[in-house]
Amino acid sequence: MSKNTRIILICSGKGGVGKTTLTANLGIALARQGFRTAVLDADFGLRNLDLLLGLENRIVYTAQEVLEESCRLDQALVKHKQEPNLALLPAGNPRMLEWLKPEDMQRIVSMLIDDFDYVLIDCPAGVEDGFRNAVAASKEAIVVTNPEISAVRDADRVIGLLNTHSVEPIQLVLNRVRPKMIASQEMLSVNDVTDILALPLLGLVLEDEQVIVSTNRGEPLTLSSSKSPAARCYTNIAKRMQGEEIPIIDPSKEGSSIGDKFKRLMQTKIF
Amino acid sequence: MTMTLRDILNKLLGRQPSSASTARERLQLVLAHDRSDLSPELMEQMRREILEVVAKYVEIDIEAGAVSLETEDRMTALVANLPIRRPLAINSKIEEVSS
Structure with missing residues (x-):
């Protein structure tokens, strides 16, 4: 049994903050770096990871058949054609939620660790059974949040639950960051969010229209050598996961025009 | 803040x-x-009880006393701000409490 496999839960509490997009992009980026990576869709109710990876038409079996032992694990895993280091284990029928137990998720993951360096688990939104099942199988976690009040609040709740399940380390990814809004203090800053949640920041992802374009095509941004802002952010996050030291630049502190400098001055904390 | x-x-x-x-x-x-x-009702109950305890020792303004929760670095602290009007005669109070 490979003990070095990193089993990472990607969760957020709130829906729609970018868990699945992050899972798809990190999966591809890690695979491109040469790591055997499995992405596991633990969102049985509303699965979407297959779509973001462009693998929806190649699913034959799912985690459900694997658990029922009506197929082998390697039959259910969908290998990515361009990036064969990446495999998706699709979520089964939503009715699985009725009987799925934390032990089932642990069983699936224990089958994966022999053949993979990374197992990324795309967690469902919410803090109910689906979340609990996914947490039980995870060792570490990445909490995704947006610089929005509701997303940060839900992230805080999730962090509390992860702590009680002894998941660690827990790292933070701040998604959909808009530097201009932060500079004019109409959006929570990177520091505001890390101070409030008290988690180490693994990275931030800039708001980027290309994310929608890539979703439309089912080709994650990290798949091509895209130079789009979000693509660079995702790739840097994947590198930091390996312990590479890539500084996180605070985007609202960039710029050298007089206006930018004035905005920076206005962000000075007095007390 | x-x-x-x-x-x-x-x-x-x-x-x-x-x-x-x-x-x-x-x-x-x-x-x-x-x-x-903590629900707001429990907070209010706790505020009252804390004030009652403190009022045994010093004279305070029950209505002005504020008890709130503040949070920093995932540590939550109970912060009480209780304006003291004047200390009560401490010695007589101790006897009263212990008896």
């Missing part, structure tokens, strides 16, 4: 604070409550 230069300027000019600092304040308050898992 942190304040930026812009917040101070806004205050001086009588303008609304920036929405980011409003968000910060609202979050800190709501998270303190989320983390402690």
